[in-house]
Amino acid sequence: MCTRVKICCIALRAEARAAVAAGADALGLVGAMPSGPGVIDLETAREIAGATPPPAARWLLTSATEAEAIARDVATAGVDTVQIVPHIAPAEHARLAALLPAAVRRVQVVHVEGPEALDLIDVYAPHADAFLLDSGRPSLPTPEYGGTGRTHDWSVSAEFVRRAPKPVFLAGGLHAGNIADAIATVGPYGVDLCSGVRTDGALDAVRLRDFFTAVREISA
Numbered sequence: 001m002c003t004r005v006k007i008c009c010i011a012l013r014a015e016a017r018a019a020v021a022a023g024a025d026a027l028g029l030v031g032a033m034p035s036g037p038g039v040i041d042l043e044t045a046r047e048i049a050g051a052t053p054p055p056a057a058r059w060l061l062t063s064a065t066e067a068e069a070i071a072r073d074v075a076t077a078g079v080d081t082v083q084i085v086p087h088i089a090p091a092e093h094a095r096l097a098a099l100l101p102a103a104v105r106r107v108q109v110v111h112v113e114g115p116e117a118l119d120l121i122d123v124y125a126p127h128a129d130a131f132l133l134d135s136g137r138p139s140l141p142t143p144e145y146g147g148t149g150r151t152h153d154w155s156v157s158a159e160f161v162r163r164a165p166k167p168v169f170l171a172g173g174l175h176a177g178n179i180a181d182a183i184a185t186v187g188p189y190g191v192d193l194c195s196g197v198r199t200d201g202a203l204d205a206v207r208l209r210d211f212f213t214a215v216r217e218i219s220a
Contacts, residue, residue, distance in 0.1 A: 002219040003183055004190030005212065006059065006169065007197060009038025009147065015203045016052050022208045023216075026057040028083065028192065031073055033063050036147035037201065038194060045077040059083050059107070063145055067095035074104060081105040084128075085145035086138060087120065093127035105129040107169070109145070110160070111136040112152040121164050131164055132192060133157045135172030149173050149195045157186045176210040180218040191215070 007019040008028030016027055029045040030038040040048075049058040058079040064070045065088045074082050082104060084093075096106065108128035110120050112135065124131070135152040137144040151173035161168045167189035174182055175196030182191065197207045 003188065003215055004169070005215060006057075006190060006192040007194075007203075007208075008059075008061070008171075008192055009194040009198070010048060010203075011038055011040050011044070013048055013051050016048050016056075018203055018205065018208065020052065020056045022205075023212045024056060025190065026059055026081070027052060028059045028061055028194070029077065029079065030061045030147075031063065031077070033061070033085070033145055034143050036145060038147060042073060042076040045079070049078045057081050057105075061085055061146070063143075065089070065092065067092045067099055070096055071099035074100060079104075081107060083107045083109060083132060085109045085134075085136070086143070087111070090123055090127055093124065097127065107132050109134050109136070111138055111145075112156050112160075112172075113137065113139075114153070115156055115159075117156055118160055118163065121160065125165050128166060130167040130169065130189070131160070132169040132171055133160060133188075134192075146171065147194050151178070151182075154182060154185045157188070161187050161189075176207065176214045179211060179214045183215070183218045 004025045006026035007024045010027045059081040060077045060079040061083045107130045108124045109132045134146050135148050135150040169190040170188040171192035174193040
């Protein structure tokens with residue numbers, strides 16, 4: 001099975017079209033964040049999501065920590081998946097499940113700062129539909145929730161994939177030059193990237209092509 005690919009930080013309808021044409025299975029639309037690239041307002045996210053037909057999934061990245069705020073933003077953006085970037089309270093996940101339509105998938109980000117990330121499998125597995133492993137540092141005074149361009153310890157991520165009962169996406173510093181090693185080492189269900197297919201912040205057609213070529217080769 002070919003590794004799924006999510007292209008994040010989509011800010012324009014033209015970027016969405018280019019990513020889907022290249023083979024993206026999902027598009028990441030970045031809502032309000034304390035730091036990081038690609039932030040767009042919810043109205044722009046709704047416009048891009050509405051112009052992107054299935055089967056490409058439309059993900060809203062949220063830094064909100066309360067269920068009501070998350071559900072409200074999902075409804076405004078008109079997406080089918082929400083990527084929750086803080087380590088929110090499990091009780092908020094349970095509330096969110098009751099507030100969202102059943103068809104909206106919930107993806108919990110786990111920031112891999114060390115082996116303690118493995119402890120979050122049991123915390124979130126009863127609530128999330130999937131995990132996404134990233135290289136953020138949520139404990140900083142200005143939290144980093146993604147878009148860092150950094151890799152993390154893939155041995156921890158590989159163990160996370162082995163233990164997790166839900167699909168796991170890998171993010172953090174991925175690009176055409178390291179994606180084969182990342183997939184071979186971690187074995188994720190899918191991968192997610194932003195800066196690795198961009199030049200000066202803009203989606204780069206050559207980098208996009210090279211990335212998908214590398215993913216297809218290693219997946220085959």
